[in-house]
Structure formats: C-alpha cells, structure tokens
Amino acid sequence: xxxxxxxxxxxxxxxxxxxxxxxxxxxxxxxxxxxxxxxxxxxxxxxxxxxxxxxxxxxxxxxxxxxxxxxxxxxxxxxxxxxxxxxxxxxxxxxxxxxxxxxxxxxxxxxxxxxxxxxxxxxxxxxxxxxxxxxxxxxxxxxxxxxxxxxxxxxxxxxxxxxxxxxxxxxxxxxxxxxxxxxxxxxxxxxxxxxxxxxxxxxxxxxxxxxxxxxxxxxxxxxxxxxxxxxxxxxxxxxxxxxxxxxxxxxxxxxxxxxxxxxxxxxxxxxxxxxxxxxxxxxxxxxxx
Ligand code: C2E
Ligand code: MG
Ligand code: MG
Ligand code: MG
Numbered sequence: 005x006x007x008x009x010x011x012x013x014x015x016x017x018x019x020x021x022x023x024x025x026x027x028x029x030x031x032x033x034x035x036x037x038x039x040x041x042x043x044x045x046x047x048x049x050x051x052x053x054x055x056x057x058x059x060x061x062x063x064x065x066x067x068x069x070x071x072x073x074x075x076x077x078x079x080x081x082x083x084x085x086x087x088x089x090x091x092x093x094x095x096x097x098x099x100x101x102x103x104x105x106x107x108x109x110x111x112x113x114x115x116x117x118x119x120x121x122x123x124x125x126x127x128x129x130x131x132x133x134x135x136x137x138x139x140x141x142x143x144x145x146x147x148x149x150x151x152x153x154x155x156x157x158x159x160x161x162x163x164x165x166x167x168x169x170x171x172x173x174x175x176x177x178x179x180x181x182x183x184x185x186x187x188x189x190x191x192x193x194x195x196x197x198x199x200x201x202x203x204x205x206x207x208x209x210x211x212x213x214x215x216x217x218x219x220x221x222x223x224x225x226x227x228x229x230x231x232x233x234x235x236x237x238x239x240x241x242x243x244x245x246x247x248x249x250x251x252x253x254x255x256x257x258x259x260x261x262x263x264x265x266x267x268x269x270x271x272x273x274x275x276x277x278x279x280x281x282x283x284x285x286x287x288x289x290x291x292x293x
Contacts, residue, residue, distance in 0.1 A: 046066055048105070051236060092126055130173050152180045183224065200228045
C-alpha cells in the first residue's frame with residue numbers, strides 16, 4: 005500500500021509538471037499570435053517630480069488582453085517571452101510604440117520602457133532604438149530604458165560595451181528594482197545610469213514599518229546623488245509614504261498615489277487638463293482600464 009501511495013504521489017507531481025509545461029507552451033503559442041492580432045497594448049504610469057508636483061514622464065507597462073477579455077499579467081508572460089526569445093520582436097514593438105507615444109506627448113516628456121536581460125544582450129538593440137527614434141522624429145533623450153540588476157549576472161565585457169553603445173545613442177538609462185537582485189554596486193561606477201529606481205518592496209508602507217526601510221531608501225538616495233543620478237521611489241500609495249520619500253530626498257515618485265497605469269487617451273487628457281501638474285490622491289482613486 006505504501007508503494008502504491010508513493011506511486012500516486014509521483015504521478016501527482018509528474019502530472020503537475022506536465023500541466024505546467026503545457027500551460028507555458030500554450031501561452032507561448034498564443035503570445036506569438038498576440039502581436040499580430042493587436043492584443044498587446046502599453047499603458048502609461050505617471051512619474052512625478054516630487055518638488056514641483058509635475059509629471060516628467062511615464063513608464064510604459066505592457067498588457068495582454070486575450071480574445072474573450074482575459075487579462076494576463078506581464079509577470080506571467082514576460083518570463084515566457086524571455087525563454088522563448090519572443091521578447092525580441094515584442095521588445096521591438098514596445099520600443100517603436102513608446103517612441104510613437106513620445107511624439108504625441110510633445111517635447112517636454114519622457115517615456116521609459118522595460119528592457120529584459122535577453123533584449124539587452126541582443127546586439128541589434130542600439131540599431132533598433134536609433135531606427136525607432138528616427139522614425140518617430142523624437143529626441144533620443146526622451147526615451148529611457150529601464151534595466152534590472154539581472155543584466156549584471158552576465159559579467160562579460162559585452163555587458164559593459166552594450167551600456168556604452170546605448171549611452172552613445174543618446175537614450176537615458178535607469179537601473180530598475182534597485183536593491184532586490186544581484187548587487188550592482190561595483191557596476192554603478194562603470195555603467196552610465198541616469199537614474200536609480202528604488203524597488204517598491206522598500207517603499208510600500210515604508211512610513212509605518214520599522215526605520216529599516218527609511219535607512220535603506222536614504223542610503224540609496226545618498227549613493228545616487230553622489231553619482232549624480234536621479235532617484236524614483238516606486239510603489240508610493242499613501243500620503244505618509246509620499247511624505248517620507250520626499251523627506252528622504254527622492255527626486256521622483258511613481259505610484260498609485262499619483263496615478264495607475266493608464267491608456268494613451270487618458271494620458272493625453274491628463275496633460276491637456278492639468279498641463280502636467282498632478283495632485284496626490286491616494287491609491288483608491290483611479291482603476292486601471
Ligand atoms: P516594474 O518595471 O518594476 O514595474 C512597476 C510595477 O509596479 C508595475 O506592475 C506597476 O503597475 C506596479 N505599480 C506601480 N505603482 C504601484 C503602487 O503604487 N502599488 C503597487 N502595489 N504596485 C504599483 P506591472 O505593470 O504588473 O509590471 C510588473 C513587471 O513586469 C514590471 O515591473 C516589469 O518588470 C515587467 N514588465 C511590465 N511591462 C513590461 C514590458 O513592456 N517589457 C518588459 N520586458 N517587462 C515588463
Ligand atoms: Mg520598470
Ligand atoms: Mg521597477
Ligand atoms: Mg518591480
């Protein structure tokens with residue numbers, strides 16, 4: 005009986021693994037069609053200069069609405085796109101779409117796009133960027149690339165070379181989710197970042213937790229200002245957190261307090277009505293479309 009039970013357990017895990025693998029395969033196949041079928045969209049979340057309470061730009065965040073209306077989170081499909089190399093054509097689409105959006109926003113605003121490690125390792129990336137920037141007729145400095153510490157796992161000379169090549173295109177570089185991954189402290193000196201984005205795990209609820217998060221945020225801000233980089237605090241939801249990150253010297257804030265990721269039409273309306281001025285409202289205010 006024990007042997008039967010053991011077999012049952014084995015069978016259970018084997019089935020679970022099989023189901024997981026076939027779910028990934030199904031997502032991969034559907035994702036391949038999604039691009040062509042226009043099922044992918046970018047939403048844009050405001051990034052706010054805290055001193056001036058003025059929008060300086062937006063982060064483009066990808067959304068996938070499958071036919072039938074089901075929304076799939078990027079945390080679920082981006083890793084699959086990474087593994088299957090679909091991230092290369094999808095990444096190109098993201099860059100071209102973001103540049104077209106920048107052209108619609110006008111010269112005063114920037115848009116940041118997330119660049120995954122595999123995209124970063126692709127030697128065609130600088131050319132893709134230059135083409136997209138030229139096609140949209142925008143200034144390269146209006147496009148910002150968000151890169152995570154994951155790219156530093158590959159400690160090859162090509163990694164640092166890619167940073168230099170990207171810098172030479174004139175785009176801005178931001179280090180995303182700082183503090184969560186592989187420590188990039190040594191690379192901060194060598195890689196020409198314009199901005200550090202402080203991960204939301206240090207920011208969300210920082211005001212009511214121990215002073216540990218405040219100490220971490222404060223030291224990142226110190227590091228960034230010594231290196232002449234901006235800082236964006238991610239995931240600011242409450243007035244208390246906003247007051248804290250402002251007091252600690254973060255230059256920019258991104259979070260539900262100022263706005264959720266929104267469709268391009270809503271972005272244009274926001275800029276038309278407020279001229280880029282925004283008010284901290286709290287995270288319950290607006291929902292994602
Ligand atoms: P990320 O780049 O760190 O993006 C920030 C995430 O935090 C977004 O989640 C955003 O909706 C969420 N967020 C912003 N403000 C708040 C807040 O106040 N509270 C809370 N709780 N969350 C907030 P999202 O859009 O689900 O994206 C998750 C991750 O998926 C992104 O993290 C990024 O790593 C990846 N991702 C999203 N879009 C793209 C893309 O176009 N390309 C690539 N390669 N990755 C993407
Ligand atoms: Mg990001
Ligand atoms: Mg982030
Ligand atoms: Mg994140």
